[in-house]
Amino acid sequence: MNETRPTEQDLRAEVEELRRQLAEQRKLHQPGIAPANSSPTPAKLVALGVLTIVLIVAGFLAGYLPRQRREQVLAAEVKADAESLPVVTVARVTRSATRSELVLPGSIQPLTEAPVLARASGYVRKRYADIGDRVKDGQLLAEIEAPELDQQIRQAEATLQQAESSVQQAEAALEQGRSNEDLARITAGRWSNLVKRGAVSKQENDVYQAQYAAQRASVQALEKAVAAARSNVGAVEANVARLNDLKGYQAVRAPFAGVITVRNVDVGALINEGSTLLFRIAQTGQMRTFINVPQADAGAVRVGQPASLEIAELSGRKFNGRVARTSNAFDPASRTLLTEVEVPNPDGTLLPGMYTQVDLQVPRKNPPLLIPGDTLMVRADGPQVAVLDSSGRVHFNHIQLGRDYGNHLEVLSGLEDGQQLVVNPSDVVQEGIRVKAVQSEGSARNHT
Numbered sequence: 001m002n003e004t005r006p007t008e009q010d011l012r013a014e015v016e017e018l019r020r021q022l023a024e025q026r027k028l029h030q031p032g033i034a035p036a037n038s039s040p041t042p043a044k045l046v047a048l049g050v051l052t053i054v055l056i057v058a059g060f061l062a063g064y065l066p067r068q069r070r071e072q073v074l075a076a077e078v079k080a081d082a083e084s085l086p087v088v089t090v091a092r093v094t095r096s097a098t099r100s101e102l103v104l105p106g107s108i109q110p111l112t113e114a115p116v117l118a119r120a121s122g123y124v125r126k127r128y129a130d131i132g133d134r135v136k137d138g139q140l141l142a143e144i145e146a147p148e149l150d151q152q153i154r155q156a157e158a159t160l161q162q163a164e165s166s167v168q169q170a171e172a173a174l175e176q177g178r179s180n181e182d183l184a185r186i187t188a189g190r191w192s193n194l195v196k197r198g199a200v201s202k203q204e205n206d207v208y209q210a211q212y213a214a215q216r217a218s219v220q221a222l223e224k225a226v227a228a229a230r231s232n233v234g235a236v237e238a239n240v241a242r243l244n245d246l247k248g249y250q251a252v253r254a255p256f257a258g259v260i261t262v263r264n265v266d267v268g269a270l271i272n273e274g275s276t277l278l279f280r281i282a283q284t285g286q287m288r289t290f291i292n293v294p295q296a297d298a299g300a301v302r303v304g305q306p307a308s309l310e311i312a313e314l315s316g317r318k319f320n321g322r323v324a325r326t327s328n329a330f331d332p333a334s335r336t337l338l339t340e341v342e343v344p345n346p347d348g349t350l351l352p353g354m355y356t357q358v359d360l361q362v363p364r365k366n367p368p369l370l371i372p373g374d375t376l377m378v379r380a381d382g383p384q385v386a387v388l389d390s391s392g393r394v395h396f397n398h399i400q401l402g403r404d405y406g407n408h409l410e411v412l413s414g415l416e417d418g419q420q421l422v423v424n425p426s427d428v429v430q431e432g433i434r435v436k437a438v439q440s441e442g443s444a445r446n447h448t
Helices: 008-028 042-084 147-197 202-248
Strands: 087-092 099-117 122-127 140-145 251-253 258-263 277-294 306-310 318-330 336-344 355-363 369-372 377-379 382-388 394-398 400-404 408-413 420-422 436-439
Touching (some): 099 336, 140 277, 147 202, 277 355, 306 336
Parallel strands (some): 087 436
Antiparallel strands (some): 087 420, 099 277, 122 140, 140 251, 258 277, 277 336, 306 318, 318 336, 377 382, 382 420, 400 408
16 A cells, blocks of 8 residues: 655644653753653653654655655656657758769660661562671672663663774774875965965965865864763763672672671562662670760760769679760750760670660769758748757758759758758748757768
């Protein structure tokens, strides 16, 4: 059973009773009064000891119990005050790493790729390569049968022979014209001497002089005719050479060493010159991928900068490359810089058309602060965060955001390293309110 504690009035009554008993004892020992029994009895001594102990205990209880009650009341008030504060989760502001990973999507493409088109019209007589085949430079891929081209070559060769005959005729006429010119020149000279001697009339001399001039003009005309015939021969020869070159294209060959990625025709297919795609060949020993770097990070991208590629299907493996070139101009639609990354592919693991993630290691001289994404509040006057001061009060700070990593955000201004931020602040969290903070398990870490 619970013991009943004495009240303050009971303690005071006991103290008064003890004082009265002590006063009676003093009266007994006063001079002139003879005690009935001068020596104290054992019972009196025991009673006196018990009385002393009771006085000590009473004095202790009279001072300790009120103090204990006051402390209990204060503790209860403090506990009630603490339990009444809103409980919030906080996370610490940290500093980003000195090197940032800029991860961008890209599509792998061969360094060199070319379509193989038909230069001669006809039918595919034989095919020697198919998709996936690795071919060498100049290797025969297919043969085209072009009977019309053969007929054109024979016709052009006949025209060439005709043109050569025309040249021979023109040259013979030129020789004859030159002979006639020599005869007219000699005759004109003789008649000129006769006129000087007065043997013939001047009219007759003028006739022979005119004949000589006509023969000389005729020779010039014949020379031009010979030149024209020879030019005609050159044109026909060029046509024959062109047709022979086209005949050479009946044998379709690989323009360089690589792998066949597309094959569009089979034996017997009709081929049109310059419009039918026969094959597509790509060099896969060196691959490249194009990425679009945002304007905010374009200043940190340099030609020769190392980069690495990761393929989701090839987990745990990275392919190292470098930045080969940039467009040095931003796309006005997306405000991004087109960048080409080259990656060696000696074993052919990387295939054209693969989707990849390109990781660029971007150095930073002054890395920005990093906060968890769930601490951000976007209001009408801009982005804010709830900062917890040393006394446990909440203050809202306006911040300037940098790069968004999804679960973390970079802050360019408005915060200091090490500050505590409220995670997912509710409507209870107001300016100046005191809260009870609980550290978040997923506090912001350095983003590397």
